[in-house]
Amino acid sequence: MLPDHTGPVRCEYSPELDGAADPGEIVWTWVPYEEDPTQGKDRPVLVVGWHGPHVLGLMLTSKDHDRDAAREARRGRIWLDIGSGPWDSRRRDSEVRLDRVLSLDPATIRREGAIVDPALFARVTDALAELRGR
Numbered sequence: 001m002l003p004d005h006t007g008p009v010r011c012e013y014s015p016e017l018d019g020a021a022d023p024g025e026i027v028w029t030w031v032p033y034e035e036d037p038t039q040g041k042d043r044p045v046l047v048v049g050w051h052g053p054h055v056l057g058l059m060l061t062s063k064d065h066d067r068d069a070a071r072e073a074r075r076g077r078i079w080l081d082i083g084s085g086p087w088d089s090r091r092r093d094s095e096v097r098l099d100r101v102l103s104l105d106p107a108t109i110r111r112e113g114a115i116v117d118p119a120l121f122a123r124v125t126d127a128l129a130e131l132r133g134r
Helices: 065-074 120-132
Strands: 025-032 040-051 052-063 077-085 094-097 100-102 111-115
Touching: 025 052, 040 100, 040 120, 065 077, 077 120
Parallel strands: none
Antiparallel strands: 025 040, 025 111, 040 052, 052 094, 052 100, 077 094
């Protein structure tokens, strides 16, 4: 289990469904809870870049955080609506979390779920860069 990535993230859209996690792909992996890193859950993650040998990603959720936006803001959590896509078998709307960049061992990523379109990737990574710097 790797600590979360801090600092700027260099993002470059380069998806290729080849079995490896590439920026612009949504993959599935185990994500530890912040409150208790010994626990977590399997979830989709948007790959946004690499830092050395580690994949950098943003976790997705189908939970609507707009309903509890004030509480999320107090906790420093920032979510961006990204709509629905093939990464969710029920086609639920999703949100991506911008304030927590996951650093992942590529060996822990089990499967590719989808490729996001370039415009959506740019919207997410522009919001990430605004928040964290480039």
